[in-house]
Amino acid sequence: MIDKQVSSLEEAVSEIFDGSTVMIGGFGEAGSPIELIHALIDKGSKDLTVVSNNTGSGHIGLAALIENKQVKKMICSFPRTANSMVFPELYRDGEIELELVPQGTLAERIRSGGAGIPAFFTPTSVNTPLAVGKESRIINGVENVLEYAIKADYSLVKCHKADRYGNLIYHATARNFGPIMCSAANIAIVQSKQIVEVGELNPEEIITPGIFVKRVIEITNPAHESELVAKQMKYPC
Amino acid sequence: MLDTKQIGWSREEMAQKVAVDIPDGSYVNLGIGIPELVADFVPEDREVIYQTENGLLGMGKVPSKEEEDRELVNAGKKCISAISGASYFHHADSFAMIRGGHIDICVLGAMQVSKNGDLANWSTGAKDDIPAVGGAMDLVAGVKRIFVITQHTTKKGLPKIINQCTFPLTGKNVVKKIYTNLAIIDVKEDRLFIKELAPNIDFDFVQKHTEATLFQYEKNNPSL
Numbered sequence: 001m002i003d004k005q006v007s008s009l010e011e012a013v014s015e016i017f018d019g020s021t022v023m024i025g026g027f028g029e030a031g032s033p034i035e036l037i038h039a040l041i042d043k044g045s046k047d048l049t050v051v052s053n054n055t056g057s058g059h060i061g062l063a064a065l066i067e068n069k070q071v072k073k074m075i076c077s078f079p080r081t082a083n084s085m086v087f088p089e090l091y092r093d094g095e096i097e098l099e100l101v102p103q104g105t106l107a108e109r110i111r112s113g114g115a116g117i118p119a120f121f122t123p124t125s126v127n128t129p130l131a132v133g134k135e136s137r138i139i140n141g142v143e144n145v146l147e148y149a150i151k152a153d154y155s156l157v158k159c160h161k162a163d164r165y166g167n168l169i170y171h172a173t174a175r176n177f178g179p180i181m182c183s184a185a186n187i188a189i190v191q192s193k194q195i196v197e198v199g200e201l202n203p204e205e206i207i208t209p210g211i212f213v214k215r216v217i218e219i220t221n222p223a224h225e226s227e228l229v230a231k232q233m234k235y236p237c
Numbered sequence: 238m239l240d241t242k243q244i245g246w247s248r249e250e251m252a253q254k255v256a257v258d259i260p261d262g263s264y265v266n267l268g269i270g271i272p273e274l275v276a277d278f279v280p281e282d283r284e285v286i287y288q289t290e291n292g293l294l295g296m297g298k299v300p301s302k303e304e305e306d307r308e309l310v311n312a313g314k315k316c317i318s319a320i321s322g323a324s325y326f327h328h329a330d331s332f333a334m335i336r337g338g339h340i341d342i343c344v345l346g347a348m349q350v351s352k353n354g355d356l357a358n359w360s361t362g363a364k365d366d367i368p369a370v371g372g373a374m375d376l377v378a379g380v381k382r383i384f385v386i387t388q389h390t391t392k393k394g395l396p397k398i399i400n401q402c403t404f405p406l407t408g409k410n411v412v413k414k415i416y417t418n419l420a421i422i423d424v425k426e427d428r429l430f431i432k433e434l435a436p437n438i439d440f441d442f443v444q445k446h447t448e449a450t451l452f453q454y455e456k457n458n459p460s461l
Contacts, residue, residue: 027291027328028314029307053328080367081314088367100368103290104332104375111329124336124378127409129362130370172325173292174308179327207327224307 004166004216005195009039012189012217016045016154023110023155023181024052024062028081029225031174033158033191034061036217038235040156041068051075051110051150053103053177055087058229064236066090073097075150077106083229102130105147107180112149114183114212119148155185158222159208162192163199166213167206175207182212191219245389245418245435253278254433255344255386255416259285263341264334266290266376269313271386272344286320288340290331290372295323312372335372336379343380345373347387347415349402352449353427354412356385357404370407377408389417390446398422398429399448419443428452 006012013036016022022040026032041064050071056063063086065071079087079098090096101109102124112120121144125131135146157178160171168190170178182188195218246254248271256278259265266288267273276296279285287296289311296311297318305316319325334340349357356377359370377383390396398415414432415422420443421432430452431440444451 028310030291030310030314031308078369078371080369091367092365098368100370102370102374103328103372104336104379107328107332108336122336122378124375126378127406128374129360129405130374170325172306172309172319173289175325175327176292177328180329226307 003164004210004214005164006215006217009035009217010042012036012191012215013039013043013156015187016040016043018045019047020045020153021049021051021151023152023177023185024050025155025157025176025178025181026062027053027173027176029057029061030172031158031170031176031178032061032225033156034223034225035219036156036158036189036191037061037065041065041070041235044070046070047072049073049075051106051152051181053077053106054081055079055084057081057083057225058232059086059234060228061225061235063087064234066096071096073099075099075101075106077101077103100130107177109147109150110177110180110184113151114180117149119146121145122147150184152181152185153187155181155188157181157188157190159190159192161194161196161201162190162213162216163196163201163210164216165198166190166208166210166216167201168192168208168213169201169205170207179208179212182208187214188212189215189217191217191222193220193222194218245438247418249274249278251386251416251418254421255384256280258384258414259283259342261285264288264294264339266335266340266343266380268343268345268373270346272346273311273313275344275386288331288334289317290335290376292326292328292331293317293319293323294326294334295320297323332372332375335375338379338381340380342382342384343376344384344386345376347385347397347412349404350385350387350398350412350415351402352398352400352424352429354410354424355402356383356407356412357402358407360405362405373407377411382413383411384414384416385412386416389419389443396446396448419446422451430454
């Protein structure tokens, strides 16, 4: 029998080892798996390389993971947003590494990681500082740069509905990096607002097929990052 | 220094100028800031579909406070709505639309634009600047036509339309048209042509606030 459900957040993240590469879903707060991130803070794994579009807000979620000095390197496209203080400060002090990647290149590197494509050529970033030092090639008269796939040891993703097979559907723009991060990780760990019986999800509408997911945990009422930031909450409290 | 911001078209009028140049049936991506205003001015008889690169085709109006959904946001992370007939997708698909040449028009802000259409809009290159690029480089690499909407000069009154960008580039030879508070400018090869001047603004005034040389279309050649 296949049952990917775990009963506690602690168990969900229990294997994440020091030095892991961890992909964290979300575009700002939409799709950010805040409960799983807080569980990773409780676990205390260090020297992580985190792949996520942003660097979190306030002092909770991803920002709190960074503030807790668990992240040695961020791979992201947009590390400064409103209410993002933690990363900029550590970056200016030289205490955290940054690999800045154009958003579409980041997405395609993650997609490739899950699809068995080791690298690809893209016209994005040609003639800019982000292409410096990269292999380039003219294909059909257009210059392209070589970009390498990214794979992760773990992914932390949030979805709307899941079943015990790990089939997932998402809500609105919270889908963002979820599907590609599930496939690019050795172990994808998903928090779902609801876990339903196998067969309840319409096969025509499943977005992430269960094969890409290793663990699911039901978090019925996930916290809203913006509300916690507005209340000036910190994690750990 | 003369504050050119108070002169010529307002932000809304600039957005309106862009909006009338968006043909019926277009798929359009709007950048953060002034570009977001464009959607408010597209003529009613045109059906234009807005893509937001975080994963929605068919972005609708700003919802009321009660209808806000924190998981339905645009690229600026503001709450939005989805139109009837909208679709959601993941990031790799979103950038397949963008890089793959499926989006007709993208309207972006600018820090600098050069005479040959180079765009700089993501970093000043300053040492303490936190670099953040988002999807701008993918958009200029893949969208069919790039329009820039910007104040004609910087906050300090310095020209933004210059011979060569001094800030790190977003893309080279990418901008097709520039809409400022003073004028609408076509980028053709490596020359800038004035398409339209704002009311009570003359050519010499615009040239005075532009580092790059501007050209006028020949009056007897409307095909240009």
